[in-house]
Amino acid sequence: MTAKVSLDKSKIKFLLLEGVHQSALDTLHAAGYTNIEYHKKALEPEELKEAIKDAHFIGLRSRTNLTADVLEHAHKLIAVGCFCIGTNQVDLIAAEKLGIPVFNAPFSNTRSVAELVLGEILLLMRNIPKANAQVHRGEWNKSAVGSHEVRGKKLGIIGYGHIGSQLSIIAESLGMNVYFYDIETKLPLGNAQQLGSLQELLSSCDIISLHVPENASTKNMINAERIAQLKQDCIFINAARGTVVDIDALAQALESGKIRGAAIDVFPQEPASAGEVFESPLRKFDNVILTPHIGGSTSEAQENIGTEVASKFVKYSDNGSTLSAVNFPEVSLPEHHGTKRLLHIHANRPGILNKINQVFVDENINIAAQYLQTDPQIGYVVIDVETEDAHSLLHRLKEIEGTIRTRILY
Numbered sequence: 001m002t003a004k005v006s007l008d009k010s011k012i013k014f015l016l017l018e019g020v021h022q023s024a025l026d027t028l029h030a031a032g033y034t035n036i037e038y039h040k041k042a043l044e045p046e047e048l049k050e051a052i053k054d055a056h057f058i059g060l061r062s063r064t065n066l067t068a069d070v071l072e073h074a075h076k077l078i079a080v081g082c083f084c085i086g087t088n089q090v091d092l093i094a095a096e097k098l099g100i101p102v103f104n105a106p107f108s109n110t111r112s113v114a115e116l117v118l119g120e121i122l123l124l125m126r127n128i129p130k131a132n133a134q135v136h137r138g139e140w141n142k143s144a145v146g147s148h149e150v151r152g153k154k155l156g157i158i159g160y161g162h163i164g165s166q167l168s169i170i171a172e173s174l175g176m177n178v179y180f181y182d183i184e185t186k187l188p189l190g191n192a193q194q195l196g197s198l199q200e201l202l203s204s205c206d207i208i209s210l211h212v213p214e215n216a217s218t219k220n221m222i223n224a225e226r227i228a229q230l231k232q233d234c235i236f237i238n239a240a241r242g243t244v245v246d247i248d249a250l251a252q253a254l255e256s257g258k259i260r261g262a263a264i265d266v267f268p269q270e271p272a273s274a275g276e277v278f279e280s281p282l283r284k285f286d287n288v289i290l291t292p293h294i295g296g297s298t299s300e301a302q303e304n305i306g307t308e309v310a311s312k313f314v315k316y317s318d319n320g321s322t323l324s325a326v327n328f329p330e331v332s333l334p335e336h337h338g339t340k341r342l343l344h345i346h347a348n349r350p351g352i353l354n355k356i357n358q359v360f361v362d363e364n365i366n367i368a369a370q371y372l373q374t375d376p377q378i379g380y381v382v383i384d385v386e387t388e389d390a391h392s393l394l395h396r397l398k399e400i401e402g403t404i405r406t407r408i409l410y
C-alpha cells in the first residue's frame with residue numbers, strides 16, 4: 001500500500017493569536033483538528049518568528065504584522081486567517097509568492113462598526129463627550145447652544161462598501177440625508193446619493209465618516225488640504241485605519257474650532273499592548289471620543305468571525321477550496337469521493353499546465369475532474385485522479401519547474 005503523504009489531522013498545527021473567539025477553536029475541534037497553540041495577545045516579532053516555524057495555519061487580528069521577513073520563517077505555513085476585515089497587516093504579495101492564501105471575515109463585524117459610528121454621531125451632535133467630561137470635573141453647563149438633532153442633517157460617507165452602506169441605511173432610518181464618495185460607482189441604498197468628488201462631499205456635509213481600507217490611495221487621504229475643505233463646525237469620524245488621516249492636521253482643526261467634534265478609533269501608531277501608554281495630540285480634547293480600536297469588538301462580531309475564518313481554514317485544509325481568499329486564485333471545489341485530490345500551486349508561466357497534464361498522460365491515469373484558476377502571479381490547479389498511487393504522482397508534480405507548493409488530499 002502506498003504511504004500517505006497528506007498530513008494526519010493531529011499533526012496539522014494551528015497557531016491562533018490575539019485572543020480569537022472560542023468559536024474558532026470549537027469549529028476546528030468539530031472538524032477534527034486538535035493541535036492548536038492559542039495566545040490571548042499578539043506576539044513580539046521575534047516570538048512570532050519562532051512560533052510560526054512549525055505552524056501550518058496562523059490566525060491573527062489587526063495587531064500582528066505578518067511581514068515578508070516573518071513569512072520567511074514560516075516553512076510549513078499553508079494558509080493565513082485574518083480574524084477581522086482588514087488584511088493590510090499581512091504582506092499579501094509575499095504570501096502569494098509563497099503559495100499561501102490569506103482569508104478574512106469580510107462582513108462579520110460590519111454591523112458592529114456601523115452601530116458604534118451611529119452612536120458617536122448622536123453623541124457628538126449633542127456635544128455629549130464635552131458635557132460628560134465637564135460634569136465629571138464638577139462643572140455644570142446646562143445649555144442647548146450648538147446641540148442638534150441628527151434628523152435632516154447631511155452625513156457624508158467616504159468609502160461606500162460593507163460598513164459605509166450599512167451605516168447609510170441606519171442613518172437614513174433616523175432621518176439623515178446620506179451622501180457618499182467612493183472610487184467605484186456604487187448602487188446607492190435607500191435615498192443615498194453618490195457625489196462625484198471628495199471635495200464636494202467634504203465641503204457640503206455636517207458629518208464625515210471614513211470607511212475606506214488602508215492602501216496606497218487612502219494613505220494620508222485626509223491631510224491638511226482636505227481638512228481645509230471641510231464644512232465649518234462639522235463632525236469627523238474615523239473608524240477605518242489610522243494611516244488615512246493626518247492626525248496633526250486634525251488636531252489643528254480641532255484647536256481652531258473648524259471641526260466641532262470627532263470620534264477616532266484607529267491611529268497611525270497604536271500601542272502594541274495594554275501596558276503601553278497611548279500617546280496622541282488628540283488626548284487633550286474633551287470634544288473628541290477616543291476608543292482603542294474597538295469598532296469591531298463586540299461578542300456577536302467576534303463569535304461570527306471565529307466561526308467564519310476557522311471554517312475557511314477547514315475548507316482549505318480538507319477540500320482545497322480557496323473561495324474568498326484575498327490574495328489568491330479562488331477555486332470553489334465540490335467534495336471528492338473515490339478519487340485522490342492533488343493540489344498544485346505554481347508560478348503563472350507559459351507551459352506549466354501542459355507539463356502537469358503530461359504527467360497523467362505518461363502514467364496513463366485518468367483525470368476525473370480538474371479545476372484551474374490563475375491570477376497574474378500564480379496558478380492554482382486542483383486535479384482529482386482515479387489512482388491508488390497518488391504519492392508518486394505528487395512527486396512528479398513537485399519536480400516541474402515553477403512549482404511553488406503541492407498537497408494531496410485523500
Ligand SMILES: NC(=O)C1=CN([C@@H]2O[C@H](COP(=O)(O)OP(=O)(O)OC[C@H]3O[C@@H](n4cnc5c(N)ncnc54)[C@H](O)[C@@H]3O)[C@@H](O)[C@H]2O)C=CC1
Binds near residue numbers: 217297
Ligand atoms: N475600527 C475597526 O475595528 C474596524 C475597521 N475596519 C476598517 O474599515 C475598512 C472598511 O471596511 P469595509 O466597509 O468592510 O470594506 P469594503 O471593502 O467593503 O469597502 C471599502 C470601500 O472603500 C472604497 N474605496 C477604496 N479606496 C478608496 C478611495 N481611495 N477613495 C474612496 N473610496 C475608496 C472601496 O471602493 C469600497 O467601496 C476596512 O478595510 C478596515 O480597515 C473594519 C472593521 C473593523
Ligand SMILES: O=C(O)C(=O)COP(=O)(O)O
Binds near residue numbers: 061084
Ligand atoms: O476588522 C478589522 O479590520 C479591524 O480593524 C478589527 O480589528 P481587530 O480584530 O479588532 O484587531
